[in-house]
Amino acid sequence: MAYYHDLGGTRHSFADLRGVMAAASPHRSGDVLAGVAAASAEQRVAARLVLADLPLASFLADLVIPYEADEVTRLIIDSHDENAFAAIAHLTVGGLRDWLLSNAADGGVISALAPGLTPEMVAAVTKIMRNQDLIAVARKIRVITRFRGTIGLPGRLSVRLQPNHPTDDPAGIAAAILDGLLLGSGDAVIGINPAGDSVAAAHTLLRLLDDLRQAYAIPTQSCVLTHVTNTLKLIEAGAPVDLCFQSIGGTEGTNSGFGIDLALLTEAQAATLALGRGTIGHDVMYFETGQGSALSAGAHHGVDQQTLEARAYGVARAFRPLLVNSVVGFIGPEYLYDGKQILRAALEDHCCGKLLGLPMGLDICYTNHAEADQNDMDGILTLAGVAGVNFIMGVPGADDIMLGYQSTSFHDALYLRDVLGLRPAPEFEAWLLASGITDMAGRLTTSPTSLALPALLDG
Amino acid sequence: MAELPARLAALTQARIGLPRAGHALNTAATLAFDLAHARARDAVHAVFDTAPLHAEFDVIDVHSAAPDRATYLQRPDLGRTLPEAQAARLTPTGAGTAIIVGDGLSATAVALHAVPLIQALLSRLGGTLAPVVAAHQARVALGDAIGAALGVDIVVMLIGERPGLSAPDSLGAYITWQPRPGRRDSERNCVSNIRPPHGLDHETAATRIAWLVHQARARRLTGVALKDESSVTIRLR
Incomplete structure (x- = not known):
């Protein structure tokens, strides 16, 4: 399926979802080497505008690597938890970003969502996040x-x-x-x-x-x-x-x-x-x-x-x-x-x-x-x-x-x-x-520790 | 024991038992690291000066399709490509073996080791040699296109290796039988870490390279099939 976005009389077209995803990524040498990077800075933003309006459900229908061709795709699709996904199924990628940054989305709520998210969905939403967004959202989530x-x-x-x-x-x-x-x-x-x-x-x-x-x-x-x-x-x-x-x-x-x-x-x-x-x-x-x-x-x-x-x-x-x-x-x-x-x-x-x-x-x-x-x-x-x-x-x-x-x-x-x-x-x-390595405040001590040298080193 | 016993530092080249200022490294340890990194960075960006090669040997200069260092570092494919106009500078001479000197990731290594290593090789290789080719902004596989243009059976590519923090001047030698574009790394043999006095010295390296060249000619192949029966260190990249 093709995607496009019009910006001031210029139509930015993308042959498929993987093309949108690649063009939306911040510039990096590996994507240039692969020949998949955005052709211009404006095209990069156009791809992000496409992504922002894309319903999350699109990623379950338009696969970046075909199901038949790749066992990782099969794992992603077959293990997708539709019940967990139901809470965000109505959102676009842009909507997901806004929700993740909202006070409603605390760490527990986001963690409960994880089985409903696919790798492509999280890749997409992070492509339209600034560095501070990546920090703020990740900081909410504890994985123990x-x-x-x-x-x-x-x-x-x-x-x-x-x-x-x-x-x-x-x-x-x-x-x-x-x-x-x-x-x-x-x-x-x-x-x-x-x-x-x-x-x-x-x-x-x-x-x-x-x-x-x-x-x-x-x-x-x-x-x-x-x-x-x-x-x-x-x-x-x-x-x-x-x-x-x-x-x-x-x-x-x-x-x-x-x-x-x-x-x-x-x-x-x-x-x-x-x-x-x-x-x-x-x-x-x-x-x-x-x-x-x-x-x-x-x-x-x-x-x-x-x-x-x-x-x-x-x-x-x-x-x-x-x-x-x-x-x-x-x-x-x-x-x-x-x-x-x-x-x-x-x-x-x-x-x-x-x-x-x-x-x-x-x-x-x-x-x-x-x-x-x-x-x-x-x-x-x-x-x-x-x-x-x-x-x-x-x-x-x-x-x-x-x-x-x-x-x-x-x-x-x-x-x-x-x-x-x-x-x-x-x-x-x-x-x-x-062991006497650190003190109560977590600072390194200057006193001897109870560790003895292992035999291997005690020459 | 609160501080690491000083004698343990002799057990490894790793930077252990470093002196501290608070939780940080002290000034001397910080600047020692900076110096090692500076030397590695200078090696990566050093310009390949071919004058010493021209002074000693018959040399032809060629440039890969990577126009500058920044492009070279980001586009390894261009560093492996020989533009047609460059290939036109090379013609078959009937020689069987070609020595190529490529800057690779350390022109510093080339400046220190290329001339003495080639001199040590000349007395050991035998047969007829093509002119030495000095290849700028070169990756290992550029030697395939150069070798094909020269019509040789074997290329010996001497190239600056990726500088380590404590080894900015290591030269590698890659030997390829019947070089032509598309050869895989598994079809080459390598003698790496040519870097006296810490690594291989020039005479030993030349002996190993010559052994591989003679074996390649006798068995009409290089690569993993040759690796198993040689005693040299093989590292492909």
């Missing part, structure tokens, strides 16, 4: 998940401790973990990206993580971020697997490029749940996403990268994740060129994920060939904190020496908690206090 700790409570900010090492050296990784713990990080997860693809090496790292966690009695969870098929092998081998990690995308083809499909994720979730390692909850999946992955995999179907990212959240929400992390600046400047584009994508991703009921975190990051620096990260970090992000990354000195990019540091997390009055997950906060 549990394993050994409680993540996402109001007034809390958790951190994934990311102690990567270029050769997966256990002592080097343990030293980085200790550094992070002493700086108050690690309540979202202690998660290692392994340098290699070896199952045996991942097994060694999982044992290291579990030994450290048990030795210090830390109320947190650990993860080696390896392919889901490796995690299945690790579970079979009896490795201490807390969480099952996987990168996911918003189309069947993207996921195929990642070597997964929905059936495999279902199998992996069941196998991880069967281990029963969670103490206060059983949210066991950890997903990472990022705008641009579908184009990178040659599986974007002419759909813009923000809409496809929202569809990846449509995949994530089928699996009750503990953590969903948009790795927002990792992919490079051909998808998000500069600090402005990375900021916009971060706020979009966080808001879309929260609207769909996901426990959103952000890897606020950049590569050295992007037009960005730590000042840009400071801005994104602060705004993400205001928006109520569930967790961020804690990388030693913000410099990931294995993945070769810059993210946020343990110190950045301390800054954010400090300026916004945010605290760690309650179980982890109690542990930090009991």
Whole structure:
């Protein structure tokens, strides 16, 4: 179905809904590279005017990727909750934006709506939202998940401790973990990206993580971020697997490029749940996403990268994740060129994920060939904190020496908690206090802690 | 233990045990990070100076379809495209192998390593060599079009790698059998991290590259099929 909008004698026409969606997105290099971006600034606004007047029900009839062609579309349509949708079925996209910003829409009401929203609906409404709208709406919504700790409570900010090492050296990784713990990080997860693809090496790292966690009695969870098929092998081998990690995308083809499909994720979730390692909850999946992955995999179907990212959240929400992390600046400047584009994508991703009921975190990051620096990260970090992000990354000195990019540091997390009055997950906060790492006010202490060096480092 | 024991910092290159001012990094640690990032940024934006290559070798300059750095960074497809007028500068000479030097993401790496690496290669490659091609605003796959225009069997593309925070000057070498537009990355072999004294030195890198070139010629292929039987570090991108 074609769409158009007349502006002062010029008719702006769009061949189909995905064309409207793509043209309505704020400018970003990945959509230009894909050849789907608006041809002019005016056409971009014309597309937003089309979207604003579009009934939400349109997204259930005019699919951006055909039902027959893509299992992610089938998941989105087949799992759509018409009862939840009934409350907003009469609204247009513009009407939904206005309602979300209204006092009537508090966090509980919006959360109840989530099963009635599709990824395309939330992508559309965020395209006509300013950055402050993305913050204000996301801030209303709390998504709380549990394993050994409680993540996402109001007034809390958790951190994934990311102690990567270029050769997966256990002592080097343990030293980085200790550094992070002493700086108050690690309540979202202690998660290692392994340098290699070896199952045996991942097994060694999982044992290291579990030994450290048990030795210090830390109320947190650990993860080696390896392919889901490796995690299945690790579970079979009896490795201490807390969480099952996987990168996911918003189309069947993207996921195929990642070597997964929905059936495999279902199998992996069941196998991880069967281990029963969670103490206060059983949210066991950890997903990472990022705008641009579908184009990178040659599986974007002419759909813009923000809409496809929202569809990846449509995949994530089928699996009750503990953590969903948009790795927002990792992919490079051909998808998000500069600090402005990375900021916009971060706020979009966080808001879309929260609207769909996901426990959103952000890897606020950049590569050295992007037009960005730590000042840009400071801005994104602060705004993400205001928006109520569930967790961020804690990388030693913000410099990931294995993945070769810059993210946020343990110190950045301390800054954010400090300026916004945010605290760690309650179980982890109690542990930090009991260990003498922080004081009652959440500040780092200068007194000795009760932590002894692990044997691995006590040379 | 309230502060990380200082000796643990020796266990990893990661930035651990950093000195603080309140919850922030202290001035020295902040500026040390800024310096590392500044060097990486300068490497990305450094201009490819081909004069040192011209001084040593017979060199032909070509430019990809990316007119400037900003376009190059946003349009990798243009960095892989050789405009017709540029291809016209290249003609088959009957040589079997071509060495191409591309700026890639670090002209700093090229400035430091290209000349000595090519000198080390010349004594090891054997056979006939086409003139060295200096490729501006180049991605790895630009070498396919250049190799096709030169009519060679093998191209060795020496190209600046994406700068890391502590490695702004790393050069990569990509070896491709029967280069032509459309070759996939899985059809190449790579020797990466050429960056003495921290990474591979020029002599070792040249030995590995020459081994791959000889194997490619003998087995008439490059890529994953060759990877399994070589001892070199392979990293495709």
